[in-house]
Amino acid sequence: MNFEYILSQVKENYDYALKIRRQIHQFPELSYQEFKTSEFIRQELTRLGIEHKALANTGTVALIGNGKKCLALRADIDALPIFEETGLDFSSKNNGVMHACGHDMHTAMLLTSAKILKENETELNGIVKLIFQPAEEKFPGGAIEMINEGVLENPKPEVIFGQHIFPGAYSGTISLASGPVFASTSELYWTIKGKSSHAAQPHLGNDAILTAAQLINYYQNIITKFKNPLESAVLSVTSIHGGTATNIFPEEIKMMGTLRTYNKELGQNIQNVILQNSKKIAELYNCECEIEIIQGYPPLINNEELTNFVKDIAINTVGEENTLQMEPKMWAEDFAYYAERIPACFWLLGVNTSQIDEMPPLHNSKLNPSENAMINGINMLIQATNNYLNNK
Ligand SMILES: [Zn+2]
Numbered sequence: 001m002n003f004e005y006i007l008s009q010v011k012e013n014y015d016y017a018l019k020i021r022r023q024i025h026q027f028p029e030l031s032y033q034e035f036k037t038s039e040f041i042r043q044e045l046t047r048l049g050i051e052h053k054a055l056a057n058t059g060t061v062a063l064i065g066n067g068k069k070c071l072a073l074r075a076d077i078d079a080l081p082i083f084e085e086t087g088l089d090f091s092s093k094n095n096g097v098m099h100a101c102g103h104d105m106h107t108a109m110l111l112t113s114a115k116i117l118k119e120n121e122t123e124l125n126g127i128v129k130l131i132f133q134p135a136e137e138k139f140p141g142g143a144i145e146m147i148n149e150g151v152l153e154n155p156k157p158e159v160i161f162g163q164h165i166f167p168g169a170y171s172g173t174i175s176l177a178s179g180p181v182f183a184s185t186s187e188l189y190w191t192i193k194g195k196s197s198h199a200a201q202p203h204l205g206n207d208a209i210l211t212a213a214q215l216i217n218y219y220q221n222i223i224t225k226f227k228n229p230l231e232s233a234v235l236s237v238t239s240i241h242g243g244t245a246t247n248i249f250p251e252e253i254k255m256m257g258t259l260r261t262y263n264k265e266l267g268q269n270i271q272n273v274i275l276q277n278s279k280k281i282a283e284l285y286n287c288e289c290e291i292e293i294i295q296g297y298p299p300l301i302n303n304e305e306l307t308n309f310v311k312d313i314a315i316n317t318v319g320e321e322n323t324l325q326m327e328p329k330m331w332a333e334d335f336a337y338y339a340e341r342i343p344a345c346f347w348l349l350g351v352n353t354s355q356i357d358e359m360p361p362l363h364n365s366k367l368n369p370s371e372n373a374m375i376n377g378i379n380m381l382i383q384a385t386n387n388y389l390n391n392k
């Protein structure tokens with residue numbers, strides 16, 4: 001297939017992509033609960049005559065083509081616990097759940113790519129593995145479950161491609177970079193135990209609130225003083241709960257937060273410092289500090305050679321002026337698990353149609369990405385597949 005032929009096929013199938021996207025958008029489902037979504041995907045694959053099977057409950061893997069070479073394309077399918085406020089006539093019909101991270105578009109673009117690739121199967125010099133992955137938004141994440149159930153075996157893909165919509169760049173652009181692009185994450189949960197007393201008699205109690213304040217301050221010192229300033233890390237305490245009245249010291253304070261780094265080892269070192277020193281600081285105030293840390297996704301590292309390969313395709317697809325250098329983000333993405341195992345490239349698809357700072361970001365109740373950008377997204381997936389299997 002040549003470039004113009006693929007582009008014409010993508011344009012011909014744009015209405016199909018739109019129909020699929022709006023259908024999925026109206027019926028969003030939370031992570032690990034994508035039962036109707038996966039049923040819809042499987043029905044569509046069956047209708048298109050594409051061989052597929054279920055994995056990790058609500059995940060689906062499909063195969064197109066024949067031959068020795070194999071590559072994988074991945075889309076995530078889950079939505080978020082957000083009340084949609086876009087006012088669109090195809091808004092969410094599942095109250096309190098919304099496709100606010102664009103996974104509806106990711107899925108629609110992968111299904112449309114599947115349709116076009118199936119219709120042109122004899123032109124493929126290899127196998128395309130399509131991964132419709134559940135639960136990207138919630139630890140431990142659908143990717144690792146799909147991998148544990150063998151999604152990267154039989155056949156084993158040589159490489160994997162994925163994409164994410166990006167409101168921070170205009171529709172018509174592709175942003176990408178090699179190396180670490182998304183962070184390694186962990187979730188932290190603190191319980192600070194003090195001793196309740198009358199607020200006018202602090203000497204009779206142990207102040208958990210003051211201890212929490214000291215800890216939060218100290219954590220900012222870890223970021224500025226314990227690590228090489230050339231390495232990135234962010235430690236954010238995002239929730240603090242405790243207390244019921246102006247005249248009572250509470251018995252206990254609960255806090256939550258997140259730690260993110262590009263370097264997994266650095267993340268581990270910072271966690272160790274937090275674990276060791278938080279207890280010591282709490283002791284100074286006669287309080288106890290328990291910390292539970294849940295390891296999140298590893299850093300997402302784009303393979304350099306494969307990213308250069310994709311960059312050439314992006315330049316062909318959207319032009320050199322619209323192929324942008326991606327600025328690494330402290331976001332998390334479980335596509336990282338695939339990238340830990342095989343060479344991977346994950347790019348960002350610009351979907352902004354207004355002023356950059358007026359467009360609601362990802363995970364916002366008013367997010368309304370450009371649907372037109374799907375033409376570029378589908379084109380990228382098929383051009384990358386075609387070039388990899390037939391030319392590389
Ligand atoms: Zn998200």
Ligand SMILES: [Zn+2]
Pocket residue numbers: 101102103136164
């Ligand atoms: Zn997402």
